[in-house]
Amino acid sequence: MKDYTIDGRASAWKNVTRFQKSIFLGALILSCLTFANTAHAQYLKAEGKQILDPNGEPIILRGIGLGGWMLQEGYMLRTSGPQHEIEAKIEELIGPDKTEEFYTAWLANHCTKRDIDSMGAWGYNSIRLPMHYKLFTPPIEEEPVAGEITWNEKGFTMVDDLIDWVKANDMYLILDLHAAPGGQGENADISDYDRSKPSLWESKANQDKMIALWKELATRYKDEPAIGAYDIINEPNWGFQDHPNDLNGCAESSNSPLWQLQKDVTAAIREVDQNHIVIIEGNCWGNNYSGLPTLWDENLVISYHKYWNSNEQGSIQGMLDMRDSRNVPIWLGETGENSNGWFTDAIRLFEDNNMGWSWWPLKKMGGNNPLQIEVTEGYQDILDYWSGGAKPSEAEAYASLMEMTENLKVENNTYHPDVVDAMIRQPYSDETLPFKDNTISATEATTLYFVDYDLGKQGAAYYDAEYTNESGNAGGLAWNRGYSYRNDGVDIEACNDTPTNGFNIGWTEDGEWLVYSLNVEEEGAYDIKLRYVASTANSSIRVEIEGSDQTGLVALPKTTGWGETTLTDVALYAGTQKLKFYIEKGGINLNFMEFSKKKY
Incomplete structure (x- = not known):
């Protein structure tokens, strides 16, 4: 029997030939390298100008931020x-x-497993979690012992739960420090900055707490492959060189304190975690990268944010140039708060340029997001x-x-399928899909509300004169002037007519149009009664079925309040077809169309 004591193993090793030793050691080294590569391959990784998935393939991150939950x-x-x-x-x-x-x-x-399951089912593959530091550690003024750092398990437990939900949906979680200790910008609302106390930039104790928090997060999650990255500071906006005249840091030429803090955070993370991507952000809400030194980490991604501007190539060219010159991946870490048409155009722009994105936010008290409270x-x-x-x-x-x-619960939110469709399907499809089941009965009158036009992009499901906000500010242009029901360029408002589904189309302009997918039970001639308001006698419309003009130009009589007119003998065939409703001369409000098959 072999001796398996330490001395016995040492003695037996002496009797192994040099060739046998070389074979054994080679196999051992290969085994260790294989294990190391397998372990490393569990995580997303920045390599050159791309983010790679665990199989070494480029991945486009398609995500949404959980704004409003922790902060x-x-x-x-x-x-x-x-x-x-x-x-x-x-x-x-x-x-x-x-x-x-x-x-x-x-x-x-505000966020439960059902929210994450919904996002996974809709087609998103990542989530950005905006964290408030207070859920993880108290403010420096409330520490039991000044200068020490204690931990609050509440925040970590919330992250643990979220990781479980994300893993169940094969998604990635990106941790984002949205409210840093003390607050990282004069735009106080986005970081909970309290001007009566030292900011992040005015307090070494706050900076030390931020560094310690990231080290603690990295310690806890260093071996968790569902963590996609650490987004170490959200939208810093602080003028360092001339703060009184440049509150938000948009004129900064060096940004030295910002880069140094992000270096220090990265170093603290790397003390315990060599696996995860680190994401850095510039000043001026993530868009001023002046003074950026040589990149200090091999597994690093640069993020920027984009709001209320055009979706032409030039709007992102500066970041693409940085990607090329720095040989680093660029991630669009936050965008949104616009129309469906803007969403579709933006996502096509990003993905055509191999750039991942994260929208903002999943839900709020407002309709230009998937869920509405x-x-x-x-x-x-x-x-x-x-x-x-x-x-x-x-x-x-x-x-x-x-x-x-x-x-707040997802089951009590209003779901906006038009928003999700605009982000997931429409960037790569001109097809329109039914928004509602528009089955036209052969035996009884069928009501189709004008606001239930097809799901689809501008120029496919509808055409509206104003459909995005590219003004440069949040309230620069109201693409849906009634702020109701849907997030397309079509202008929709609450309806005071009877019957109603609660909404009607208003603010119509010359040349606008809408498309409706019909499922007709029986071929034949149909009368279509229109319910509308016309404040003048100049309004007119036209109806096409599958590109064939069925009505010619129809003048709509002026009304006092809601009125009606009927389009006669419109030819519909059995099965699915598209009805296109042209508003040749605008100035009308539209409630519904009522279809009745003619009986001879």
């Missing part, structure tokens, strides 16, 4: 101000204990009070706020 931004709640001010306003209404109860429910309901009557009373109106009672305010936390 509240005022505009998402139809108010203003950073989270600490919102908290104070809520506490003034319902007291500290009920405020804590509200925030516990907020964090529990309802504004209840009770919460509107609170908003009115914050704007100078009557103060609700504590009981009323508490009930309304807790009702809001229930409405």
Whole structure:
């Protein structure tokens, strides 16, 4: 029997020939290299100008940020101000204990496994998590021992849960420090900056806490392949060289403190984690890269943000030039807050240039995102009070706020399939799809509401004179002037007619048109009754079926309020077909079309 003691193994090793030793050591080294490569291949990796998946293949990250969950931004709640001010306003209404109860429910309901399952089913492959540092560690002013750093398990538990949900959907999670200790920019709402306290840039203690937080995150998640990357600071906007005259750092020429802090964070991460991508961002909301030194890490990605500008090649050429000159991947880490048409155009631009993207946000109190949170009557009373109106009672305010936390749940949100379709399908398809089941009955009248035109891009499902906001600012152009129902360029408002599905098309202009997919039960001639409002006698329309003009130019009589006119003998054939409704002369509001098969 062989001796398996240490001395016995040493003795046996002496008796092995040099050739046998070389074979053994070679196999051992190969085994170790294979293991190392297999372990490394579990993670996303930056290589040259591309992000590679675990198989070494280029990957386009298609994601959405979970804005509003860990960090509240005022505009998402139809108010203003950073989270600490919102908290104070809520506490003034319902007291500290009920405020804590509200925030516990907020964090529990805003994002659940069902949200992530939905995103996976829609076709996204990544999620950007905007983190508030307070969920992981207290502010420096609240540390039990000054200068020490303690941890709050609440934030880490939320990340752990999210990792489980992401893994179940074969997605990646990108951790994003959205609110850094002290706040990283004068735009206080996006980082919860409190101007009465030292900012991130005015406090070494805050910077040390940020570095320690990232090291702790990296320590906990260094072996987690579902983590796609560490986005170490969101949208810094701080003037270092001339702060009074350049509050947001857009005129900075060196950005030295920003680069040094990101270097320090990267070094702390690499002490414990060699696996994960590190993402860096520039000043001026992630867009000023002046002074960027030689890149300090081999597994690094540069992020930028893009809002309210054109989708021409020139709008991203500067970042493409940086990608080439630095030989580094570029990731569009945040964009959105625009029309469906803008989304489609932007995503096609990014992906044609091999650039991944993350939209903003998944849900808020507003309709230009996949999920919309309802504004209840009770919460509107609170908003009115914050704007100078009557103060609700504590009981009323508490009930309304807790009702809001229930409405945060995905099952209580309004889902906007047009937004998802614009992002996932429309960049690569001119096909239009039914928005609703428009089956035209052969035996009874069928109502088709004008707002239920097909899913599809501008120029395919509809044509509207104004369909994107490229003005350079958030409110520069209202592509849907009624801000209702859908996020396309078509202008939709609440409807006061009967019957109604709640909405009608308004603000129509000359030359606009809409497409509807019909499923006709029986071939024949149909009358189509139009329900509309025309303030003048100059409006006119025309209807085509599969490109064939069925009506010629039809003048619409002026109405007092809602009125009707009927298009007669429109030929429809059995099965699916496209109806195209032309608005030759605008100035009309449109409620519905009613189809009736003629009986002879």
